[in-house]
Amino acid sequence: MAGLGSEIQVGGLKLKNRLVMPPMATENADEDGNVSERLLHYYDEKSRGSYLGLIITEHSFIASDGRASSRQVSVASDDKLDGLKKLTDVIHRNGVKVACQINHAGGNAQRNITGLPTMAPSAVLPDGSKFADRSMTKTDIQTVIQEFADAALRAKKAGYDAVEIHSAHGYLLNEFYSPLTNNRNDEYGGDLPGRIRIHLETINAVKGAVGNDYPVFIRLGSIDDVPGGSNRQEAAEASKVFEKAGVSLIDISGGVTGYIRKGKEHVQGYFSDVSEAVKREVSVPVLVTGGITDPQAAGRIIRENKADLVGVGRAILKDSEWPKKAFEGGIK
Numbered sequence: 001m002a003g004l005g006s007e008i009q010v011g012g013l014k015l016k017n018r019l020v021m022p023p024m025a026t027e028n029a030d031e032d033g034n035v036s037e038r039l040l041h042y043y044d045e046k047s048r049g050s051y052l053g054l055i056i057t058e059h060s061f062i063a064s065d066g067r068a069s070s071r072q073v074s075v076a077s078d079d080k081l082d083g084l085k086k087l088t089d090v091i092h093r094n095g096v097k098v099a100c101q102i103n104h105a106g107g108n109a110q111r112n113i114t115g116l117p118t119m120a121p122s123a124v125l126p127d128g129s130k131f132a133d134r135s136m137t138k139t140d141i142q143t144v145i146q147e148f149a150d151a152a153l154r155a156k157k158a159g160y161d162a163v164e165i166h167s168a169h170g171y172l173l174n175e176f177y178s179p180l181t182n183n184r185n186d187e188y189g190g191d192l193p194g195r196i197r198i199h200l201e202t203i204n205a206v207k208g209a210v211g212n213d214y215p216v217f218i219r220l221g222s223i224d225d226v227p228g229g230s231n232r233q234e235a236a237e238a239s240k241v242f243e244k245a246g247v248s249l250i251d252i253s254g255g256v257t258g259y260i261r262k263g264k265e266h267v268q269g270y271f272s273d274v275s276e277a278v279k280r281e282v283s284v285p286v287l288v289t290g291g292i293t294d295p296q297a298a299g300r301i302i303r304e305n306k307a308d309l310v311g312v313g314r315a316i317l318k319d320s321e322w323p324k325k326a327f328e329g330g331i332k
Contacts, residue, residue: 004299004331008053008308010285011215011248013161015097015309017053018302019323021046022251022289022311023101023164023219025058025069033061033074035083040090046316050095051323053309056217056251057087059103059166062151063144065116066104066172075102075151084158092159099162099217100155104144106172107132107181121176122183126228131181141188141198144172149205156210162248163210165202168221170256173199177221177238178256180229196238203245215248217287221255222274225262230255232274236281243282250278251287252307261290268297269306276306287311295326 002008005017028039047055060075061067067074074080084100091098107120111133119140120132136144152163167173175181176198182189188197199218206216220242222235239250252275253259264270268291275288289311292298298310316322 002302002308004295004302004310005327008285010162012213013097013215013248015053017327018309019051019053019298019326020287020289020309020311021052021055021316022287022313023056023058023166024313024317025072027069027071029071029073031070033067033072033076034080035073035087039073040086043087044090044094045320047091047094047096048320049324051327052096054097054099055091056099056101056164056311059101059171060151062102062104062147065114065119066106066109066144066147067114068103068105068109068171070110070113075100075154076147078154081154081158084154084160088159097161099164099215100158100160101164101166101219102148102151102155103166104147104172106175108170120172121181121188124183125181126179126183135184138186138188145198145202145205148202149209152206152216153209156214162215162217163206164217164219164251165199165206166219167199168219168253168255169259170221173202174221174256178224178230180224180226180256192234192237196241199238199242200245203242203247207246212246216246217249217251218242218247219251219253222252222271222278224255224257226257229257232277235274236277239278239286240281243284247284249285249287249309250282251289251311252278253289259290265291268292268294269301269310272301272306279305279307285309289313295329295331298326299331
């Protein structure tokens with residue numbers, strides 16, 4: 001029976017175990033989005049000892065108008081490659097694989113930082129509230145898709161072992177996915193096939209840029225947990241389509257309502273019911289995060305077939321020795 005310490009194949013990528021440090025924004029880049037010495041030190045510390053199977057680095061912005069914060073890492077231009085390469089080198093020297101999460105913040109971009117108008121699938125939400133400065137045109141959509149592809153190629157050139165497309169936590173692609181933020185009446189809105197059209201076009205463009213053998217993940221904001229929002233069944237249906245499109249891993253997290261699941265804050269793996277439903281429908285590995293702090297609970301999620309990999313975020317953020325203590329403590 002597979003356990004947290006067992007190897008797993010993710011596309012063409014072989015991981016020595018199933019413990020993942022998921023993306024967590026550090027605000028440790030410089031003001032231009034360059035990798036800083038402080039950021040290098042942070043990832044060196046987290047990867048030291050080679051206990052993690054995979055690190056997915058914090059969300060990196062693919063374009064200046066999609067920036068979420070002032071010291072967010074940039075993968076938006078070729079001049080960032082040297083810094084990104086230093087980052088992957090640090091993690092690889094510690095014997096850990098690393099994926100780059102690429103993102104556009106959409107309606108949650110910070111105009112006071114970017115100096116640019118915000119755009120989203122819908123400027124006005126289904127409930128009538130104003131969300132962004134403008135709704136995206138089809139030209140905007142194609143531009144963003146190309147920016148995702150360009151960013152993915154930069155990640156590959158910088159030495160990342162995989163790339164993860166971010167569609168969770170209320171950012172741009174998740175805004176298309178969720179009925180709470182997608183009020184479009186064209187082919188990019190409406191029912192689930194319409195709301196994931198941009199995802200499929202993005203996956204296709206990214207794979208076209210990096211090649212079919214390079215692992216492409218997707219982080220799915222799988223459930224909004226409010227009336228009218230995205231739900232577990234849609235997550236399973238969408239994941240089947242994403243697998244068919246060629247993704248190597250489905251990373252399950254929260255939707256536009258956030259990465260903490262209200263009412264389940266103290267549950268170990270509070271998105272594991274969704275990951276379990278997704279896992280029943282796909283053959284590619286499924287990763288789940290969400291409030292996991294107990295090593296034995298992490299192992300149990302794997303053994304009970306609720307996911308194939310487990311992301312431990314805040315516990316590792318607080319204690320860089322968590323992976324070492326977990327495995328040396330006899331995690332199963």
